[in-house]
Amino acid sequence: xPSREDLTPSLLTGDTIAGIPVITVTGTPHTMGKSIGQRLSxxxxxxxxxxxxxxxxxxxxxxxxxxxxALRRDQELINERIGxxxxxxxxxxxxxxMECKGLLEACQLSVxxxxxxxxxxxxxxxxxxxxxxxxxxxxxxPRQATDHENSILCMTWMLPPDTVPHLVxxxxxxxxxxxxxxxTIAGLWPVAGISESGLAVASNxxxxxxxxxxxxxxxxxxxxxxxxxxxxxxxxxxxxxxRLGGRAFHLLHRHGGRQSIEGSGQRSVVLPxxxxxxxxxxxxxxxxxxxxxxxxxPQDPTSRPRLGRLARLARQCCHCDPSQIDEMxxxxxxxxxxxxxxDVDDQWQQRIAAQIILDPAHRCLxxxxxxxxxxxxxxxx
Numbered sequence: 279x280p281s282r283e284d285l286t287p288s289l290l291t292g293d294t295i296a297g298i299p300v301i302t303v304t305g306t307p308h309t310m311g312k313s314i315g316q317r318l319s320x321x322x323x324x325x326x327x328x329x330x331x332x333x334x335x336x337x338x339x340x341x342x343x344x345x346x347x348a349l350r351r352d353q354e355l356i357n358e359r360i361g362x363x364x365x366x367x368x369x370x371x372x373x374x375x376m377e378c379k380g381l382l383e384a385c386q387l388s389v390x391x392x393x394x395x396x397x398x399x400x401x402x403x404x405x406x407x408x409x410x411x412x413x414x415x416x417x418x419x420p421r422q423a424t425d426h427e428n429s430i431l432c433m434t435w436m437l438p439p440d441t442v443p444h445l446v447x448x449x450x451x452x453x454x455x456x457x458x459x460x461x462t463i464a465g466l467w468p469v470a471g472i473s474e475s476g477l478a479v480a481s482n483x484x485x486x487x488x489x490x491x492x493x494x495x496x497x498x499x500x501x502x503x504x505x506x507x508x509x510x511x512x513x514x515x516x517x518x519x520x521r522l523g524g525r526a527f528h529l530l531h532r533h534g535g536r537q538s539i540e541g542s543g544q545r546s547v548v549l550p551x552x553x554x555x556x557x558x559x560x561x562x563x564x565x566x567x568x569x570x571x572x573x574x575x576p577q578d579p580t581s582r583p584r585l586g587r588l589a590r591l592a593r594q595c596c597h598c599d600p601s602q603i604d605e606m607x608x609x610x611x612x613x614x615x616x617x618x619x620x621d622v623d624d625q626w627q628q629r630i631a632a633q634i635i636l637d638p639a640h641r642c643l644x645x646x647x648x649x650x651x652x653x654x655x656x657x658x659x
Contacts, residue, residue: 311377315384361492397495400523467497476532486524496525542572557592
């Protein structure tokens with residue numbers, strides 16, 4: 279088992295980390311967005327086509343047939359449901375909206391086309407597909423559990439194979455504001471990452487029945503949190519609604535402050551945290567009893583058993599290095615295997631794990647993809 283010293287930090291000078299492409303962009307928000315679009319335009323366009331076809335096939339609201347008139351009707355309905363998202367993005371986080379505009383210009387896309395890829399998890403709920411929230415687990419380990427006495431945030435994300443080639447690590451170095459290093463799909467809004475301001479953020483997708491047309495995409499909120507100048511401001515941004523869908527946001531500060539917030543289309547709940555010296559665990563279902571009325575069906579039947587297993591495993595952590603923590607989480611992955619728990623489309627029948635461990639105090643992340651244990655690779659912000 280490699281020690282912490284064996285995990286030499288990458289300077290992000292190579293093309294890949296853990297087999298995942300690394301893109302570094304600098305400058306103004308518009309310049310960074312344009313650079314992302316120029317580098318990843320083909321990948322983004324392919325992702326949009328694939329996800330539009332999948333959404334049309336899975337949603338009972340959409341026609342899904344291949345003739346041009348049906349495609350036009352479906353696209354009009356999608357645009358109608360997305361509604362005034364662009365106005366909300368511009369109001370919620372103007373710099374990030376400017377970055378989006380640069381990307382749209384470079385890729386020659388409309389905001390509605392972009393959201394099919396960037397807000398796909400929200401659209402799966404908004405269009406009533408029979409797809410549960412994505413299988414993911416988040417653990418916040420207190421300093422007593424780690425080898426360097428700093429709290430860390432761990433996330434395991436089970437992905438369909440067609441999504442894995444689109445994973446991109448994006449490093450943003452803006453002229454103003456904190457630099458960030460995030461795990462994204464095709465360079466779009468992140469699912470997890472770290473910020474120069476000493477913040478780590480990860481998330482669990484939640485499937486809800488009250489997603490709001492024209493609401494804020496939940497992954498855009500993650501980008502906004504990482505762009506925040508302080509922990510308190512990031513927590514405030516997590517609570518902004520209405521949202522296009524549902525998500526649980528997990529924030530960890532380099533000094534150990536942490537907060538988990540569950541959000542549905544119209545409501546936000548800060549989960550109680552009476553014991554900051556024990557691990558916090560969250561999987562892909564709503565924990566708050568009042569908010570559970572907003573949860574859509576079907577639900578992932580592995581989520582609740584996984585929550586209990588991970589809680590038991592986390593209690594065993596004491597002065598563990600990242601490799602040991604990764605091995606612990608790998609025990610859980612081996613328990614529920616690599617088969618999907620629902621049968622709506624062939625591409626979900628096999629899944630691939632992406633494991634990310636975020637250390638906001640040292641401003642670095644460890645990552646691997648594929649079955650655990652796989653070699654961890656580490657990058658510094």
